[in-house]
Amino acid sequence: MPTLLPLGQRPPLLRMNHVDKVFNGNIVALRDMTLDVNQGDFISLLGPSGCGKSTALRVIADLLHPTRGKVEWEGAHGLGDLGVVFQEPTLMPWATVAQNVWLPYRLRGNSYSSVRDEVRESLRLVGLENFLDAYPRELSGGMKMRVSIARAMVTNPRLILMDEPFAALDEITRHKLNNDLLKLKAKIGCTVIFVTHSVFESVFLSDRIIVMAARPGRVLREVQVDAPYPRDEDFRTSAGYAAHTRAASEALKEAMGEPA
Amino acid sequence: MTTTDQGLLSSPVDAIDADEQRRARAARTERIAKWALPVIMMVLVIAAWAWVVRANEIPHYILPGPDRVWGSLRDDWAMLIDAAYLTGRITLLALLLAVVGGAGLAIVFNQSKLLELSFYPYAVILQVTPVVSIAPLIFIYVDSKVAGMLLCAWLVAFFPVLSSTTLGLNSVDHNLRDLFRIYGATRWQRLRYLQLPSALPYFLGGLKIAGGLSLIGAVVAELVAGTGGIGSGLAFRIQEAGYRLNIARMFAALSLVAAMGVFIFAALSIFSHLLLRKWHESALKRDG
Numbered sequence: 001m002p003t004l005l006p007l008g009q010r011p012p013l014l015r016m017n018h019v020d021k022v023f024n025g026n027i028v029a030l031r032d033m034t035l036d037v038n039q040g041d042f043i044s045l046l047g048p049s050g051c052g053k054s055t056a057l058r059v060i061a062d063l064l065h066p067t068r069g070k071v072e073w074e075g076a077h078g079l080g081d082l083g084v085v086f087q088e089p090t091l092m093p094w095a096t097v098a099q100n101v102w103l104p105y106r107l108r109g110n111s112y113s114s115v116r117d118e119v120r121e122s123l124r125l126v127g128l129e130n131f132l133d134a135y136p137r138e139l140s141g142g143m144k145m146r147v148s149i150a151r152a153m154v155t156n157p158r159l160i161l162m163d164e165p166f167a168a169l170d171e172i173t174r175h176k177l178n179n180d181l182l183k184l185k186a187k188i189g190c191t192v193i194f195v196t197h198s199v200f201e202s203v204f205l206s207d208r209i210i211v212m213a214a215r216p217g218r219v220l221r222e223v224q225v226d227a228p229y230p231r232d233e234d235f236r237t238s239a240g241y242a243a244h245t246r247a248a249s250e251a252l253k254e255a256m257g258e259p260a
Numbered sequence: 261m262t263t264t265d266q267g268l269l270s271s272p273v274d275a276i277d278a279d280e281q282r283r284a285r286a287a288r289t290e291r292i293a294k295w296a297l298p299v300i301m302m303v304l305v306i307a308a309w310a311w312v313v314r315a316n317e318i319p320h321y322i323l324p325g326p327d328r329v330w331g332s333l334r335d336d337w338a339m340l341i342d343a344a345y346l347t348g349r350i351t352l353l354a355l356l357l358a359v360v361g362g363a364g365l366a367i368v369f370n371q372s373k374l375l376e377l378s379f380y381p382y383a384v385i386l387q388v389t390p391v392v393s394i395a396p397l398i399f400i401y402v403d404s405k406v407a408g409m410l411l412c413a414w415l416v417a418f419f420p421v422l423s424s425t426t427l428g429l430n431s432v433d434h435n436l437r438d439l440f441r442i443y444g445a446t447r448w449q450r451l452r453y454l455q456l457p458s459a460l461p462y463f464l465g466g467l468k469i470a471g472g473l474s475l476i477g478a479v480v481a482e483l484v485a486g487t488g489g490i491g492s493g494l495a496f497r498i499q500e501a502g503y504r505l506n507i508a509r510m511f512a513a514l515s516l517v518a519a520m521g522v523f524i525f526a527a528l529s530i531f532s533h534l535l536l537r538k539w540h541e542s543a544l545k546r547d548g
Contacts, residue, residue, distance in 0.1 A: 063438050079444045090435040093539045094457040106453070107443040135539050 002040075002189030007207060007224060010038035012074045013158060013191050014060070019069035021055050021217075028216035029055040032069075035210065035219065037159070037191060042182075044202035044209045045195045046248065048256055052217020053195045057161050060193065079108060083152030083160040083190075087167055089144035091136040091151075097123065098132040101151045115154075122154040123147070125184055142173040149181070153188060162194045166201070175233075178204055182231060199252060203244045204236060211248065213255040220255045223248050324508040332508040333515070340497065340509075344516050347478055347493035350406070351524070354413030355474040361414065362421025362470070363463060369422075370429040370455070371447070387419035391477055395484040405485050412484070413477030417470040424466030428459025461540050464532040471524040479517065494520075 014037045021030040030052040037043060045053035058064040060071055061084060073081075083104075091100045098112075098119055105115040112119070123129050126146040136144055145165060152160050166174040178201065185192055196202050202209045209223040225244045227235060235241050276284075306326045312318070313325040320328055333340070365383070369376035395412050402408040432455055440450050482495035492500070494513050501509035536543040 058438075061438075061442055063441060082442060084439060084442055086435045086439075088435060090433065090439060092436065092454070092457065094460070103439075103453075104443050107440065107445045107449055137539060137541075 004040050004186070004189070004229060007038075007226070010040050013037045013039045013041070014071060014073045016056070016060065016071050017069050019056075019059055019066045019071070021052070021059060021064060022067045030059070030066075031216040031218045033217075033219055034069075037193065039158070039191055040189065041208055042185060042192045042206040043194065044206040045193065045212060046197065046199065046202045046209050046252060047212030047217075047220075048214050048252075049197065050214040050217065051212040051255065052214070053212050054163055055217060056212075057163050057193065057195055060159075061161055080104065080155035081158045083155065083157040085145075085148050085152045085160065085162040085165045087164045089136070089141075089148040091144060091147055093136050096133050096135055097128065097139070097147050100136070100147055101154050103151060104155050118154055122150040125153065125187065126150045126180070141169055142177060145169065145177060146180075149184070153184065153190070156188060157190060159191045159193065162192065164195050164197070167196070167198075174201070175236075179232065181205065182229065186229060199245055199248045203241060203248055204231065209248050209251075211251040211255050213257075221251055223251055321505040321507055324511065328508040329511040329515070332506070332512040336509055336512060340494070340513055340516055343492055343494045343497045343513065344520060347475075347482065347495065347517070348520055350409050350413060350478040350481070350493065351475045351520070354410050354417055354477055355471055355524075357410065357414045358417035358421050358470045358474055359467065362418040362466070363425050365418075366422050366425035366429060366459075367451070369426060371451070383419065383422060386415060391416045391480055392484070395481055399485055409478060409481035409485055412481035413474045416477035416480075417474035420466040420469040420473065421463065422466075424462045424469075425459050428462025429455045431462065432458045461536060461542060464528075464535065468525065468528045468532065471528045472521060475517070475521050475524060 016033055016035040016037075019030060019033045020028070022028050033052070033056060035043075035056070045056060047053050055064065059066050061082060062071070091097075092103070095103075099106075101119045101122055102112050102115065105118070106112070120129060120132070123132065126149055128143060128146055128150065131139065131143070131147075136147070139147065148165070152162075166177050169177065181192075182205065192206075194202070194205060203225055207225050207227075207229075209225065211220045211223060212218065213220045223244070227238075227240050227244070310325050310327065313323055324332075365379075369380060391412055394415065395408075398411055399405075399408045402411060436454060437450075440454055445453070478493070479495040482493040483499060486496070494517050497513045498510050498517075501507070501513065533543050
């Protein structure tokens with residue numbers, strides 16, 4: 001299991017450098033966003049709707065080109081460096097679970113037999129090794145999301161982007177997936193940027209919460225959660241968790257334009 | 261196992277309430293009625309038809325009874341089956357060309373906005389102009405009767421395949437499209453692994469419509485073309501029997517055309533179900 005360096009000692013992974021994104025020439029979705037992402041960070045982008053958190057994610061994924069500024073990766077940046085999980089599981093309904101997880105490799109020209117072990121291992125990590133040949137419609141919402149996560153992890157990416165992945169799930173499933181996500185992250189040692197509008201989720205998962213405000217979308221401040229990993233159910237009821245939740249809530253209130 | 265466990269296990273068997281019983285009975289009845297009712301209807305209509313003809317002493321050159329139609333079907337079977345073979349061959353060939361042409365054009369249009377903007381309006385114009393009015397022109401310029409008939413049938417049948425496949429190719433989940441971009445998919449990979457599977461249910465819907473239309477196209481083409489030495493199809497046999505006041509044979513040939521249409525529809529429905537049954541909503545059985 002890769003060791004996680006403390007905040008402040010982690011080597012840089014990428015930098016969003018003074019990024020602006022303007023839609024249609026007048027809608028400012030993102031203004032002057034600078035964010036240094038370090039290796040091993042679990043960053044939550046937290047904010048009200050319209051604060052540009054999804055836009056920031058799409059700029060990092062190179063799905064949107066910034067109007068000004070740029071995203072600078074540390075070192076060479078290739079196709080397998082990025083995994084993405086959307087709010088919906090976004091699986092191909094005509095393909096089996098294994099074929100869905102194979103997709104990132106398949107698009108790079110790798111045959112299934114050459115990456116069978118990686119596909120199986122990734123599905124084993126999310127607890128779905130017995131569902132290789134199932135079709136997505138046979139799975140529950142939580143299981144579909146697990147397949148989506150397995151697909152994002154299968155190439156061992158340096159960075160995984162998650163856009164409110166658990167927002168549509170019930171709370172019990174969401175807690176379970178939050179716990180499992182932390183275990184997975186610790187196991188493969190990747191970096192995660194996680195968009196959410198849930199204070200509780202952001203505190204439980206991340207060590208850096210970037211609180212964003214809307215109109216125009218911008219970074220308001222960073223709240224650091226210095227509680228050590230691994231975190232489990234006990235953390236949810238701890239005093240530290242409550243204190244961090246209060247700090248994040250207050251920052252969020254400020255982002256919403258209310259007095260803190 | 262404790263008694264409580266047994267109680268839990270056996271109770272569902274006893275626990276079918278009146279409501280559930282009613283539901284089960286209704287489902288059973290519907291299963292049988294789905295087949296039985298149309299058959300009973302057909303028998304009733306044929307019986308009524310026979311009775312009307314006999315009671316009113318209608319001459320057979322105006323309305324033959326079902327017995328005469330059956331007789332014609334039996335006596336003229338060799339001739340009718342030859343005709344059906346010819347019409348069927350034109351229909352299937354036209355359908356094949358409609359699939360290749362319609363889906364092919366849809367893919368070409370999808371890959372090139374320029375070609376789509378240039379040609380799509382003309383595809384629409386071809387479709388909305390009634391084939392009956394184009395057919396005589398076609399037979400002036402196309403020497404081969406078979407080619408002319410194929411062209412007529414193709415003109416009617418290709419458009420539903422084209423428009424539904426186009427719709428399908430454009431109906432890709434936008435998140436999946438983003439995902440393919442992030443993973444650096446080439447245009448060909450996107451088409452092969454994302455757009456074509458997404459378009460399949462739409463294509464199959466268009467195919468079912470095209471199946472019926474290609475039969476209509478073939479029949480219309482035959483009526484316009486006449487025989488011209490390529491043998492005679494069912495439509496020509498209907499026309500010919502009409503000239504001879506052999507109304508029974510008209511009915512017999514007509515019933516074969518109808519049977520052919522039903523066969524094509526059923527075959528395409530089964531084909532569609534086989535392709536989609538594993539994953540598509542339309543092919544799923546709901547539990548409970």
